[in-house]
Amino acid sequence: MSRTLLTERNGPVLRTALLYLAAGFALFLAMGLLGLAMRLDHATLLPLPPALYDEFFTLHGAGMIAAILLGAMGGTVAVLSPHADLDPRLLWMGFVFYVLGVGYIPLAVLLGGFAAGWTVLYPLPLAYQAGWTPWSSFAFLLGYLFVALGFGVWCLAVTLATARAYRGVGRALGWPLVFLGRAQPAPPPLHVIVATVIALYGMGTVLVGAAYLLPLFGQTFGLTGAVSALLMKNLVFLFGHNMVNLTIYLGAGLVYATLPVYAHRPWKTSRLSAATINLLFLSILLPFFHHLYQDFANPLPFHALGEIGSYGTGLPVLLVTVLGGLTLVYRAGLRWAVPSILILIGFWGWVFGGLGALVDATIPVNQVYHNTLWVPAHFHTYYLLGAVAFVWAFFYHLVADLGQAHESAASRAAAWMYGLGGAGFVLMFFVAGAAGMPRRYAIPLSGTGEPALATLAVGFTALLGIALVWLSSDLLRALGPAWRKTLAAPEHPALAPGESRG
Amino acid sequence: MNPWGPFAVFLVVGGAWTVAWALVVLRASGPPHLYEPIYQASGRLRRLLFGATVGVLLVVLLASVGWFPYPPVAAARLGPPSVRVAVTAQMWQWTLSRTALPAGATVEFDVTSRDVNHGFAIYGPSGRLVAQVQAMPGYTNRLLVHFTDPGQYLVRCLEYCGIPHIGMATAFQVGGRGDRP
Numbered sequence: 001m002s003r004t005l006l007t008e009r010n011g012p013v014l015r016t017a018l019l020y021l022a023a024g025f026a027l028f029l030a031m032g033l034l035g036l037a038m039r040l041d042h043a044t045l046l047p048l049p050p051a052l053y054d055e056f057f058t059l060h061g062a063g064m065i066a067a068i069l070l071g072a073m074g075g076t077v078a079v080l081s082p083h084a085d086l087d088p089r090l091l092w093m094g095f096v097f098y099v100l101g102v103g104y105i106p107l108a109v110l111l112g113g114f115a116a117g118w119t120v121l122y123p124l125p126l127a128y129q130a131g132w133t134p135w136s137s138f139a140f141l142l143g144y145l146f147v148a149l150g151f152g153v154w155c156l157a158v159t160l161a162t163a164r165a166y167r168g169v170g171r172a173l174g175w176p177l178v179f180l181g182r183a184q185p186a187p188p189p190l191h192v193i194v195a196t197v198i199a200l201y202g203m204g205t206v207l208v209g210a211a212y213l214l215p216l217f218g219q220t221f222g223l224t225g226a227v228s229a230l231l232m233k234n235l236v237f238l239f240g241h242n243m244v245n246l247t248i249y250l251g252a253g254l255v256y257a258t259l260p261v262y263a264h265r266p267w268k269t270s271r272l273s274a275a276t277i278n279l280l281f282l283s284i285l286l287p288f289f290h291h292l293y294q295d296f297a298n299p300l301p302f303h304a305l306g307e308i309g310s311y312g313t314g315l316p317v318l319l320v321t322v323l324g325g326l327t328l329v330y331r332a333g334l335r336w337a338v339p340s341i342l343i344l345i346g347f348w349g350w351v352f353g354g355l356g357a358l359v360d361a362t363i364p365v366n367q368v369y370h371n372t373l374w375v376p377a378h379f380h381t382y383y384l385l386g387a388v389a390f391v392w393a394f395f396y397h398l399v400a401d402l403g404q405a406h407e408s409a410a411s412r413a414a415a416w417m418y419g420l421g422g423a424g425f426v427l428m429f430f431v432a433g434a435a436g437m438p439r440r441y442a443i444p445l446s447g448t449g450e451p452a453l454a455t456l457a458v459g460f461t462a463l464l465g466i467a468l469v470w471l472s473s474d475l476l477r478a479l480g481p482a483w484r485k486t487l488a489a490p491e492h493p494a495l496a497p498g499e500s501r502g
Numbered sequence: 503m504n505p506w507g508p509f510a511v512f513l514v515v516g517g518a519w520t521v522a523w524a525l526v527v528l529r530a531s532g533p534p535h536l537y538e539p540i541y542q543a544s545g546r547l548r549r550l551l552f553g554a555t556v557g558v559l560l561v562v563l564l565a566s567v568g569w570f571p572y573p574p575v576a577a578a579r580l581g582p583p584s585v586r587v588a589v590t591a592q593m594w595q596w597t598l599s600r601t602a603l604p605a606g607a608t609v610e611f612d613v614t615s616r617d618v619n620h621g622f623a624i625y626g627p628s629g630r631l632v633a634q635v636q637a638m639p640g641y642t643n644r645l646l647v648h649f650t651d652p653g654q655y656l657v658r659c660l661e662y663c664g665i666p667h668i669g670m671a672t673a674f675q676v677g678g679r680g681d682r683p
Contacts, residue, residue, distance in 0.1 A: 051665045117662050123639070124618045129593065130664025229619060229639045263530075265537050294621070294636045296643040300572055307566065311559045318555070319548050326526045327544035333534030344530070348523050355516050359508050362562065364569035368505040368631045371621055371660040434509040436631035438623075440662040447629035 004401050010081035011486040012088040014402065017081070018483055020074025020095060021395045025475065027067035027102065028388070029468065034060040036461050039425075042444045042454035050442035051131060054115035057440055059106060061118030062140075065243060066102050066147055068388055072250035073154050075394040076198075079191045079257035080158065084165035090157035098150025104143030112136020117440060119240060120144070122212075122232035126219055138220055145213055151243075152206035158199035162192055172196040174274035187269045193277045194253030198246050201281060205242040212236050230297055237291035245284045248350075248382065251390030252321055255343050258397050259325060262340035263332040267324065276320040283313040290361045294370055303363060310361030314354050322347050338407055338415045338471065339400075342393035345419035349385020352423075353378050356430060371440075373450075374433025381426045385419065396475060403481030406474045414470035421463030428457035503569070505631065571633065573610075576646040583610035583646055587674075591620035591637035594670040596657050605652045605677035611645045613637045620670070621660030627653030634660055652677025 006014060034056045040046035041053055048056070073094075077086055108114040114136035116124045124130065125137045162172035166188055174193045176182040187193075212235040218224030260267045286309025292298045293306060325347055334340055356378030360369045369375070400407065433439075437448035444450035568579060577583070584607045588599035592615065603609055613622045615637040623634040624647065632655070635645040649655075659670035 050668060054662075054665050054667075115665060121619050121661070124663065127593065127618050127664065130618075130666075230641055233619065233638070264534065294634060294643075295638060295641075296572055296635055296645070297638065297641040300570075300574075303570070303572065304567075307563060311563060314559075315552065315555060319552055323544060323548055323551070326523070327540060329530040330526050330540055330544075331529050331532065331535035332537070333532060334530035336531060344523075344527055348520065351519055351523075352516050355512060355519065359512050362508070362566050364503050364566050364571070365505075365508045367571050367633050368503055369508070370634060371623070372631065430509070430512070434505045436505065436625065436629070438658065438660050440667070442668050 005078055005082055005398065006402055006485065007082050009085070011488075013077055013081040013086050013091065014398075014486045015483065016088055016091040016095065017074040017078035017398065018402075018479065018486070020077070020091075021071050021391075021398065022479060023095075023099065024067045024069075024071030024074060025392065025395060025472075027063055027070070028392075029472065031060050031063040031067055032465075032468070034063075036458070036465070039454050039457050039461060041442070042450055043458050044444065044451050045455065045458065048442070051113065051115065053442035054117075054440075055109045055113065058115045058117050059109045062105050062143075063102070064383075065118065065240075065247070066098075066105070068383065068391060069151065069243060069247045069250075070098060070102075071391040071395065072247050072254070072387065073151070075254045075391055075398070076158070076191070076195050076250050077154075078394070078398055079254060080161065080195055083189065083192055084161040086157055086161040090153055090160075094150045094153035094157065096150070097146050097153060101143045101146025101148075101150060104139045104146065108136040108140035108143065112139060114140045116140075119236060120216075121236060122216065122229055123219075123226065125216060134220070138217075141213055141216055141220075144209065148206045148209040148213075152203055155199040155202035155206070158195050159203070162188070162196045162199075166192070169196065169200070173278055174269060175278075177269065177271055178275045178278055181271060187274060190256040190267060190269050190273055190277060191253040193269070193274055194249060194256065194280075197277055197280050198250055198253070201242070201284060202246055205239060205246065208235060208242065209239045212239055230295060233295065234292060234298070238288050241288045241291060242284060244379070244383075245287075248387040249280055249284070251346070251387035252350075254394040255321075255325060255346070255390050258339055258394055259328055259343050261397070262335045262337060262343075263328045264335075265328050265332055267328055273320055273324065276316040279316060283309075283316060285309075287313045287361065290366075293363055293366045307361055307363055310358060314358055317354060318351060322351055336412060337400075338411050338474070339393040339397040341412060341415035342389045342396070342418065345415070345422075346386050346389035346393065348419070349389060349422070350382045350387075353381025353383070353386055353426075356381055368436070369433060371438060372433040373429045373437045373439050375439050377426055377429030377433050380429060385422045385426065389418070389422075392471070396471065399475060399478035399482040401482075402485045403478045403483075406477045411470060411474050414467040417463050418467040418471070421460045421465075421467060424460030425457050425464060428453040428460070571635070571645065573644045573646060577608075580608045580646055580648040583608045585609045587611050589613040589622055589637065591615040591617075591622065591659070591670075593617050593664060594659070594666040596622075596659075596670065596672040598657075598672065598674060601672075601674040603649060603674060603676045605649055608646055608648045611635070611647065612642050613645060614642045615639045618663050619661050620663050621658075623658050623660040625656040625658060627651055627655065636661060649676045 041048040112133045114132045163169045166172040174187040177187040215227045289306030432453045435448040437450045590597040620637040624632045626632045635643045
């Protein structure tokens, strides 16, 4: 339960962490404005031309996922850095690739008119008659390639570091404890196990992304013919599903590292918790099949597996991570601060959004909820009020830890307002979804109550916006001192081979 | 399925979770208590919740199987289709082989696409979403629907397919003239 993450040797890594987090946060704010514009459109307060609406949701979806993942990657290297020596050069390389990729996305959308949605569902990106230029489609996909490459390099950096620090990938994953019940030598902290699982799974995900992108590039240049739309859909949803889930679990990893500081209690690496984290290899994969429900041409067992997997995934989240977190704070004399408030909000949102996902993962219900606003409803809940809350909680914690906290009573009120505004915002999505309002629809559909619901959502978004402006100002003031603190720390040579910092 | 049923369940379970969460949050600060007894009690609660949650989910899972929309299961529930409608999607229009259908019949929609993915979604006369399936190039998805309510049904595209996507809609009639052969 260290009070500070800064050691005498991890300054360079913490600087890259701050960079990842600050860039992710800035991108998140910009993408949030696009989200607001879309809700204003549905509220009929600021009608957008359909082409612009479609560009906005394309940019918003791709940009938000990139933003939160980037922040989560930054937070993760920060919490790893006292335990494992990460190579700052690899982290910088990953950052450059990633940001280069992110740069292509607005270029393709805003200049080239690309608007195929962040899911780039084959063969839509190549259907230029839909209203975009060939170069913009290529640029968008190139953006994905570089983002995946940047993430892949980050995964490599994390895997190498934890494997070196704990003398093998198996030990970094806590396998002696999980499989043999050995508690000596001490198993890695939970956030180290999470990071290692995610990094390994992430490298596989990058390969899935490449398998999806290559036929698209081939067809773009006339090198290959058409491929199976069903196979491509399965691939792109596997890629997207993984990227989103990896982000969420990276966010959870940050909670393992942060909440004990505020609860003054240790979050122990028990055999159950370590095993649960290792189960992520399965529990991230299995629910993927629920994306295939409406493709009746897929084998029936795939559909059944989607429902079973979705139900099964909810159990470890609820009973190990969230229950563990709530146990940690229960009658703990918790220190109320922006990070602890955001983390508790994150627990609420993760479970509430998860419930929405479970409902939608029930196949007969999916018949009437699929591709309605229920879908953004549930993923906004466990994203905005789950993973995002976790990641920005950590960002706030880190700059306060390194620099000077600018937190006031108003900051804590802003953190609660973030939860309140966010909850109201997503609830309107849920109601509109149950009423049958389609997602990715540039106009509100009559009979779904959507203009009124979107108007209410805009009101809640105002609360969210005020909260974010306040918290951003705190962060901005603390960022400079935090950065300088990492520069002041003396730097030492790398660990000798075999030497462990665990 | 009436979409407000699952919505009500969601609100009840979500509300219960919110109350439980709030109770913990309200007891988070204040004088700290010993952690070990709380940790042990949490373990007991986990085992209890595990059993209860697995039990409930198993029941829901088994109950849902009979309501799967996939042709073999749907045919067992709704009866074999007496009417077949070929549905072809193409940017940005629907072509249905017939647009007048009898009420009280099980209809099979054979849905495909000539270009990109589309979403074949049927909205009933009351404006409620009734059923849907993907229209995918190179594949034919068979959707069985039993129509009881007569009236005009709207077909909308629910899979984003380009900027004119919002205008991709058509209609068919159930009952009335649809009852005539």
